[in-house]
Amino acid sequence: MYKKPLSDRRNKRKKLLYLNKVSLSIMGVGELTKLSVSEILRAANHDFINQLQLIKMNLDLNRIDDAKKIIENYCHQYKSYSNLNKLNWPKTVEWIQTFHYRFPSIEFLLKSHVAMTPSVKKDAETVEYLEKTIQHVSPHLDPYSEHRLLIEVEATERWVKITFDLHGKWDVEPLRDKPSDLEISTEKETCNDWKYVLNFKE
Template identity: 35%
Template sequence: MENPVTVAQALRHARHDFLNELQLIQMKLDLGRGQEVQSIIRSHAEAAVQLNNLSALGMPATENWLLTAELRFPEFRFHLACHAGKGAGAKDAAFAEWLERFFDGLEPRTDVAADPRCRTELNEQQSVFEIALELTGHRHEFEMPEVPGLLARKEIAADNTKIIVSAKMEG
């Protein structure tokens, strides 16, 4: 990461987003849209659970990358789902490096008007840890970084591209 996000920048961004969400909730309450308010609250509660799961993986470099991705790559809208119960701690730096190199290469080719999104899902099964990226609203031509110890594969569909980066877990 050439320009890491500072704690102050991250907190400023979080406060801004939090205030926007509170204003949205207030507006919906004023309009009598209680069901929509409940939906927003459920969505934020689920996001908090996913962030808790991410934190429990013991992969601080990957966690930091994922938590600051939206600040550093604002042309993308990121969504995180962490279903893994155990992380690949020995490969933590490699995963963060792969993500950084991938999005650095993808950024210049991204058309903001296409509303690019990245759904990121972390899974672990049978001693393999993986990060799956489902990209929508972008071009399919991009470089797949090679990082020692990680395997990456690409699946192209009509409306999205799925990339799965994986590694054997220690122990």
């Protein structure tokens, strides 16, 4: 697949990171940035057009397999978003669905395997900790590095498991303040990788 020159990609990352910092400075670190419906729709439409342009570019270059791959990835992501709604945790679902628009410098990937709507309810506590962790690291992201966050949600009627897996480069001390009402298992926390798992059981 065609890639832009490294200098162009770095400039784009610096611009996106700047937008992240503007958002944080306006809202204040520790506050949940709320987007209006019009802002979300505008961002979603812009993202959709970008995907179409990328598909068209690959077709123009006769890269049929690359174009198909983009379509497959796009469809897979939206199937994951659709499955996520079965979680019935509105605040957490909204946080995940709008993450890409609030933090555009971080590539976002969702994997959702919600078999049934869980009886356990930890919606507010979950979104509060997710937001706390991302705002802890976001102002300190390296503008010359690529950043990628994978959120994986698994759930049955009796339990919920949410994995936060961030890769990139940042310069900030590990987050020490962890709430006592959440079961948090930290698997890795360095200046390049941060992975933890939230577990909830009935």
